[in-house]
Amino acid sequence: MTFYRGLAAGFGALLLTACQPADPVDAPDTASDAAAVTHDTSFQVDVSYYQLDNGLRVVLSEDHTVPTATVGVYYGVGFRNEPQGRTGFAHLFEHLMFQGSANLPHGAFDSLIYGSGGVNNGSTRYDFTNYYEVVPSNALQAILWAEADRMASPNLDETQLDNQREVVRNEVFVNVINQPYGGWIWIDLPMAANENWHNAHNFYGDLSDLDAASLEDAQAFFDTFYAPNNAVLVVAGDIDKGETLAWIEDMFAPIEAGAPLPEIDTSEPRQNAEKFASIEDELANQPALAVGYHMPDRGTPEYYAMAMLDQLLLQGDDSLLTASMVNEHGYASGVFGGINLLGNAFNYDGPMLWTVGLIHDSEFTVSEVMGTLDTTIEAVRTDLFSDADVERARTKLLADFYATADTGTRFGLVDLLASFALFDDDPSRINRITEGFEQVTPELIRATAEEYLRPTNRTVLEVRLAPDDTGAAE
DSSP: OEEEEOBOOOOOOOOOOOEEEOOOOOOOSSHHHHHHHHHHTSSOOOOEEEEETTSOEEEEEEOOSSSEEEEEEEESOOGGGSOTTOTTHHHHHHHHTTSOBTTBOTTHHHHHHHHTTOEEEEEEOSSOEEEEEEEEGGGHHHHHHHHHHHHHOBOOOHHHHHHHHHHHHHHHIIIIITSTTTTIIIIIHHHHHOOSHHHHSOTTOOHHHHHHOOHHHHHHHHHHHSSGGGEEEEEEESOOHHHHHHHHHHHHTTSOOOOOOOOOOOOOOOOOSOEEEEEEESSOSSOEEEEEEEOOOTTSHHHHHHHHHHHHHTSSTTSHHIIIIIIITOSOSOOEEEEOTTSOSSSOOSOOEEEEEEEOOTTSOHHHHHHHHHHHHHHHHHSOOOHHHHHHHHHHHHHHHHHHHSOTTOHHHHHHHHHHHHHHSOGGGGGTHHHHHHTOOHHHHHHHHHHHTSGGGEEEEEEEEOBOTTSSBO
């Protein structure tokens, strides 16, 4: 789902227009509040937030530790937004955005990046499509110009559409159809667990839907979703914020804002009965199980508690499910999963699953594996974790968060800043993210587990082996 490409550039100057800085974060009112902020925000990111007159949100973060700049352009359109009857279209369109623009013919964008010693990437997720580049900081102006050029006028024609449709078709065969287990846990499970089509369709793309996509579909999709008022531009790294903002105003402000975005209902009803589904896999040599529980709404106290439960139950060699299902019973060599398998616990905005998966030995039945999982989960729903266990989980979680944000490419940082700007209109939330986790108590964890880890809130997907020639499973 992630595609690495290269880029090359020229740059132009356009008319400067005004933009407005976002409101600063309020200072703490009391000494105790100040102490809490100091404890919660030991990891501080420089964040400046602006909005152009055309609606484009701009986040700048200055950091001179590495002489590179990372640019991310995030559009608020992902799998959930694609039209019915056009499954996989958001992903297909992501490919089309790499096929050239008005002033950069096909291949020039990539050549500019590689020629400057940089890298670039694009991906489609549940709630956004993103494009990013990491380049030496002296190439930043050219990269911003190139991104503005394709935001304003990408090349959309029948030849490029046919070419990229075939590329995506091949990806479907290589990554899903011809792979053992294919997309069982990240495509098939959400399709079985969710009721709303926007969350429950094959977002990698049904081949017949991909074939039916027309150039008119592509143009309408671009006109609707690829406009400045549905985008966030993040620039982080070895930059001068004043100079960078002036370039952005010159290059992006003249692009016209799009029409008001369509309202799409992605909500899911409360699940009140356990669901079961199964698929037969001719390429698999061992059976597999995936279990998906619907998550609390993002940003609620229960959401933070579920992130802690993920650490306690699933992440790392010290997790409870690893202890019971791997170390004690030996069902599999490992268990895996988490919140938002196509990203992380922060970069989505809509219904989501907490997922547990394992590929287990054929000698064990589904009922045996599920019995052990139930025993482990039910203990969490009835008993309190100790303060020490909760603190250990919090430490693991925050270490993961800081590792995501603090990488040499700064892509994790850009991803978090863009997500918080896109979904919360508040990229400075990155400096307060610990506050939600600091409020999680053993009592909140138990109450959250009692509601969200109930069997009636989950879907169980079984991957079965195909019968052999004699009619028996291998």
